[in-house]
Amino acid sequence: MSGHSTYEPKTGFERWLDARLPIVRLGYDSFVDYPTPRNLNYWYTFGGILSLCLASQLITGIILVMHYNVGDAFNSVEHIMRDVNYGWLIRYMHSNGASMFFIAVYIHMFRGLYYGSYKAPREVLWILGCVIYLLMMATAFMGYVLPWGQMSFHGAVVITNLFGALPIVGESITTWLWGGFAVDTPTLNRFFSLHYLLPFMIAGVVILHIWALHVVGQNNPTGVEPKSKADTLPFTPYATVKDGFAMSVFLILFSIFVFYLPNALGHADNYIPANPLVTPAHIVPEWYFLPFYAILRAVPDKLMGVLAMFGAIGCLFALPWLDTSKVRSMRYRPTAKVYFLFFVVACCILGVCGAKLPDDPVIPHLKTFLLIDADLNSFVWLSRVATLYYFAFFLAILPILGLKETPLPVPDSIASPALSPEKKG
Amino acid sequence: MLRKLSIIAAVAGLMIGGQALAAGHPLPPKDVQWSFEGPFGKFDQVQLQRGYKVYREVCSACHAMHLVSFRNLGDKGGPFYNEKYKNSNDNPWVKAIAKDYEVADIDSETGDAIKRPATAADRFPSPYANEAAARAGNGGALPPDMSLLAKAREGGPEYIYSLLVGYKDPPAGLKVGTGQHYNPYMAGDLTSAWSGSHEHVPPGGFIAMAAPLKAGLVTFDDGTKSTVDQQAKDVTAFLMWAAEPKMEERKKMGFAVILYLLMFSGLLYAAYRQVWKNESH
Numbered sequence: 001m002s003g004h005s006t007y008e009p010k011t012g013f014e015r016w017l018d019a020r021l022p023i024v025r026l027g028y029d030s031f032v033d034y035p036t037p038r039n040l041n042y043w044y045t046f047g048g049i050l051s052l053c054l055a056s057q058l059i060t061g062i063i064l065v066m067h068y069n070v071g072d073a074f075n076s077v078e079h080i081m082r083d084v085n086y087g088w089l090i091r092y093m094h095s096n097g098a099s100m101f102f103i104a105v106y107i108h109m110f111r112g113l114y115y116g117s118y119k120a121p122r123e124v125l126w127i128l129g130c131v132i133y134l135l136m137m138a139t140a141f142m143g144y145v146l147p148w149g150q151m152s153f154h155g156a157v158v159i160t161n162l163f164g165a166l167p168i169v170g171e172s173i174t175t176w177l178w179g180g181f182a183v184d185t186p187t188l189n190r191f192f193s194l195h196y197l198l199p200f201m202i203a204g205v206v207i208l209h210i211w212a213l214h215v216v217g218q219n220n221p222t223g224v225e226p227k228s229k230a231d232t233l234p235f236t237p238y239a240t241v242k243d244g245f246a247m248s249v250f251l252i253l254f255s256i257f258v259f260y261l262p263n264a265l266g267h268a269d270n271y272i273p274a275n276p277l278v279t280p281a282h283i284v285p286e287w288y289f290l291p292f293y294a295i296l297r298a299v300p301d302k303l304m305g306v307l308a309m310f311g312a313i314g315c316l317f318a319l320p321w322l323d324t325s326k327v328r329s330m331r332y333r334p335t336a337k338v339y340f341l342f343f344v345v346a347c348c349i350l351g352v353c354g355a356k357l358p359d360d361p362v363i364p365h366l367k368t369f370l371l372i373d374a375d376l377n378s379f380v381w382l383s384r385v386a387t388l389y390y391f392a393f394f395l396a397i398l399p400i401l402g403l404k405e406t407p408l409p410v411p412d413s414i415a416s417p418a419l420s421p422e423k424k425g
Numbered sequence: 426m427l428r429k430l431s432i433i434a435a436v437a438g439l440m441i442g443g444q445a446l447a448a449g450h451p452l453p454p455k456d457v458q459w460s461f462e463g464p465f466g467k468f469d470q471v472q473l474q475r476g477y478k479v480y481r482e483v484c485s486a487c488h489a490m491h492l493v494s495f496r497n498l499g500d501k502g503g504p505f506y507n508e509k510y511k512n513s514n515d516n517p518w519v520k521a522i523a524k525d526y527e528v529a530d531i532d533s534e535t536g537d538a539i540k541r542p543a544t545a546a547d548r549f550p551s552p553y554a555n556e557a558a559a560r561a562g563n564g565g566a567l568p569p570d571m572s573l574l575a576k577a578r579e580g581g582p583e584y585i586y587s588l589l590v591g592y593k594d595p596p597a598g599l600k601v602g603t604g605q606h607y608n609p610y611m612a613g614d615l616t617s618a619w620s621g622s623h624e625h626v627p628p629g630g631f632i633a634m635a636a637p638l639k640a641g642l643v644t645f646d647d648g649t650k651s652t653v654d655q656q657a658k659d660v661t662a663f664l665m666w667a668a669e670p671k672m673e674e675r676k677k678m679g680f681a682v683i684l685y686l687l688m689f690s691g692l693l694y695a696a697y698r699q700v701w702k703n704e705s706h
Contacts, residue, residue, distance in 0.1 A: 038704060078492050078573070081671070088671045089678070237700045245693040252686045259679020260464055263576060271577035271668075272569075281612065 005029050030214055035232035036239045037220035039414050043115075044218070045246030046108040052247050053101040054206065058199055060094040070185075070192050073148035074273040092262040093254075098140050099265045100254050102288035105133060113319075114340055116328035117219040123320040125212040130316045132205050137289070139198040142191040144286055149270030154283045156183045156191070162296070165303040182276065222414055223328025231414040282357065290354030291347050294383040295390065297358055300373060308387065315394040322394055324402030332408040336401055343393045346386040353383035451629045452591070452609045454583035457658065461665060464680065467673055468666050473504035475645050476663025479656050482643050484571060487563060487634075489551035492572035493667050495523040496545040502673040504663065514545040526550055564604035566633030575661070575668040582665045584610065589657035592636035596627050605631040 007028040009015040018025055067084050069076035080087035109129070112118060118126035141159060145152045160177050164170040179186030217226065226232045233239070257264065265287060269280045285293050292309050299305035315322070330337045358380035361367075368376040375381075460469040477498070480490070498505045499513030510516040526543040528550045543550065553559035560567050569577075578584045587610040595607035598621040613630020616623070638653045638660075645651050666672075 075492070082492065082497070088675060092675075233704060238704065241693065241697045241700045245690060245697050248686055248690040248693050252683060252690065255679060255682050255686060259675055259682065262675070268577055268579045268581070271573040 006033050030210070030235075031240075032234065032236040034214065034235040035226065036218055036235050037226055037231060037414050038233045038238075039220050039222060040218065040239070040242075041221055042242075042246055043107065043111040044220075045243050046104050046111065048243035049104045049247055049250045050101070050108060051206065052250070053097060053104055054199070054202065057094060057097050057101060058203070060090045060097060061196075061199065063090050064094055065196065068146070068192075070189050073146060073188060077147045089258070092258045096254065096257040096262060096265065098143060099257070099286070099288065100250070101136065102140070104250070105136065106288075109133070109316075110344060112219075113343075114330050114337075115219055115221055116223050116323070116325070116330065118320045119223075119323065119325075119328050120320070121216045122212075122219060125209065125216060126320055127317055128205055128209040128212055130313070132202055132209060133316070134313065135198055135202045135205065139195060139202065140286065140288065142195040142198070145188065145191045146195060147270060148188060148274045150272040150274055150278070150280050151267045151270040151283065153183060153274035153276065154280055155285055156187060158283055159285075160187070162302075162306050162309075165306045167303070184276075219328065220414060221329060221331060222411055223331070224411060224414055227413045228415070284355055287351065287355070290352075291350035292354070294350040294354035294379075295387045297354075298380065298383040298387040308391075312387075312390060315391065319394065319398075323398040324400075325398075325405070325407070326402070327407040327410055329410075332410050333401075333405060334408060335405045336398075339393060339397050339401065342389065346389040346393070349386040350383060350390065353379045353386065358383070451612050452587070454580040454587040454610060455590075457583050457586055457661075459582060459662065459665070461662070461672060464676060466676065468502060468504075468662065470504060470506065471647055472659050472662045473666050475643075475647065475649060475655075476659035476661070476666075477504045478645065479638075479643050479660035480571070480663055483637055483656075484660065485549075485552060487552055487559070487568040488571045489553070489559075489568075490549045490571045490667060491551055492548070492570075493670075494546065494548050495519055495526075495543060497667075497670055498522060499545070500670060502670060503666065516545070519545045523547060564633055566604075568634070571664055571667065573668045575665040577668075579612075582661045585664060586657050586661045588632075589636075589638055589661070590654055591629075599627055601631065604633055606633070606635050608632045 005025055005028075007018075007022075007025040009018045009024070014024055017023070064080065067076065067080045067087065069079075077091065080091050082088075084090075112126065112129070141155075145156045160174055160183060163173045163177065166173065175181060177187070177190075178184070179190055220226075267284065284290075292312060295312050296305045296309040299308045325333060325336065327333055330340055356379040359374055359378050361375065361377045362379060362382050363377055366377050370376075371381065373380075460467060460472065480488075496513040496516075496519060497503055499510060499516035499519040500506060503513070505516060505518040505522070506513070507516055507518070513519055523543040523545050526547075526549070527540045528543045528547050530539055530541050531537070532539045553562060556567060575582050575585060580587075588608055591608055591610040593607060593609060595601050598619060599607060599615060600618045600620065601607055602618075607627075607629065608631075609627065609629035611630035611632045614626075615630060616626050618631070619626045638656045640653055641651050643651055643656055645655075649655060669675075
């Protein structure tokens with residue numbers, strides 16, 4: 001899609017620079033003249049929103065590091081909150097920014113899933129996105145440890161212990177991760193180091209992600225590749241103004257959390273300094289990890305649970321080859337659309353299950369019967385059903401459905417349905 | 426499609442989330458109308474001053490507040506803020522309060538450990554030298570530091586208030602250990618101390634602190650009647666301030682930021698409509 005560059009240096013300096021480092025040309029071709037499908041809807045604005053999130057996290061993070069002190073972690077965070085000018089703002093932006101980042105990335109991923117943005121020739125683009133997501137999860141986990149509150153500490157204990165489930169190498173890996181024989185100051189130190197490193201790795205992979213995007217071009221709600229000039233519009237001003245509007249609306253949501261609900265997405269326990277001798281009643285990860293936490297706990301065996309959890313992310317990497325459908329967008333796959341809907345619901349159910357105690361009843365005050373190890377009316381069984389569906393969606397439904405279903409007729413070009421009065425979401 | 430779907434997901438989430446309390450869980454905190462609630466909420470300065478007095482005369486005997494400095498009392502939004510003293514270190518009330526405390530220091534001439542009156546720049550000194558001493562003085566229990574207490578408990582200020590006014594005689598059949606007190610708002614599980622049926626385990630848990638507040642225990646200088654309820658409300662408001670001293674500044678800035686973003690979004694939307702006017706999509 002990059003096509004032929006239409007950039008024409010206008011001033012003498014631009015001509016001089018263009019012959020030596022065509023960086024202005026790169027910017028012009030990527031963000032001004034770059035052709036975007038004319039039918040992109042608001043679900044397609046989250047890529048831009050995500051780059052805003054990354055920039056915000058990087059800037060606030062770098063400022064926080066100027067005042068944070070690993071040796072006195074908990075108190076130094078409070079020093080930022082109380083004594084640093086606008087420290088409370090920077091810190092709340094950073095902690096809530098992580099949640100906003102994940103809200104945006106989940107919408108971005110569901111959008112890619114729905115419109116088939118992982119299908120050829122966009123497999124590498126999709127996989128790079130999955131790598132970014134993995135790096136984000138690692139970064140967010142280590143960032144949550146840094147305030148060194150009770151949930152930071154015990155969350156780190158639970159997550160690092162997962163690696164201990166691996167046979168033979170498990171114990172050595174956990175000792176290596178901890179930098180000792182328990183989660184302690186050396187663990188915090190290395191997490192701090194890695195928490196500073198990984199965002200720059202994310203930024204690097206984001207560049208690759210955008211590069212891959214600009215090679216194959218953007219997908220669009222019809223899933224039909226642009227065929228002529230009539231199908232596309234230049235990135236600027238069409239996409240920039242739409243992305244800009246979406247970013248501004250997203251910032252309103254962000255601001256509501258930062259200024260009015262700054263601790264709503266956190267845990268009260270994390271305002272208690274880390275204490276290895278006192279374990280919080282319920283150790284719960286941040287909301288964006290809850291679906292995976294539920295998958296982990298759904299499996300009765302620890303090692304199998306860990307494998308299932310990583311397998312859940314692994315499915316995303318294999319997705320381009322799991323979906324056999326020739327039709328890209330689910331807009332023209334009525335059956336797949338229904339299964340997709342259930343998939344989103346299953347993910348939300350897993351999120352709820354991850355926050356609850358496994359043995360608590362889903363429907364209060366209702367005792368049914370014991371099935372294997374828990375009452376049927378319990379969150380652990382609900383999470384098992386949802387986990388099963390999660391894997392079935394990737395490993396059975398998408399591979400089989402693509403061969404069996406009868407899709408609706410796909411339009412010849414983007415412009416044909418886009419120009420017709422009837423529009424579909 | 427996705428819109429419908431997100432609504433379904435939200436409804437499903439609510440249905441699963443709405444859970445009744447099982448026996449043995451603590452009572453949900455009482456609902457209190459605080460002046461600092463809501464997007465325009467502010468601390469009531471007179472209430473903070475009363476609350477500080479309760480902290481000073483009752484709580485501080487056992488509870489430290491080591492993240493708060495005396496100067497913070499005179500910061501904007503604080504209990505002793507005065508417009509005349511923008512620099513809270515100059516605030517005469519702050520200076521007077523600090524002088525009442527003694528803090529540990531080192532004599533710069535001799536290197537000896539000494540005690541000197543606190544200044545506005547000092548932090549609130551802790552009532553015990555260390556954790557072991559605090560535990561020894563309280564039957565093995567550690568009185569939690571109060572700097573962040575209002576944010577460090579599920580339910581926040583309403584939980585603290587409910588706990589303070591919620592002390593009750595233990596129901597018959599509940600075995601209360603020495604140095605323990607029954608409180609229906611305290612987190613915990615009383616099953617092992619309960620001799621009655623498993624279906625009727627009383628709510629709440631045991632707490633090492635005896636009911637700390639009594640009517641008339643603190644004399645309020647503004648003439649407010651010193652009931653337990655009043656003392657509990659006031660000290661809780663003070664603790665909320667101690668935990669989140671920048672709350673007023675935060676909400677005020679939030680209003681301006683959101684107002685700006687709303688206008689900016691409107692402008693961008695108008696630009697978007699203008700740019701896309703002749704393009705179908």
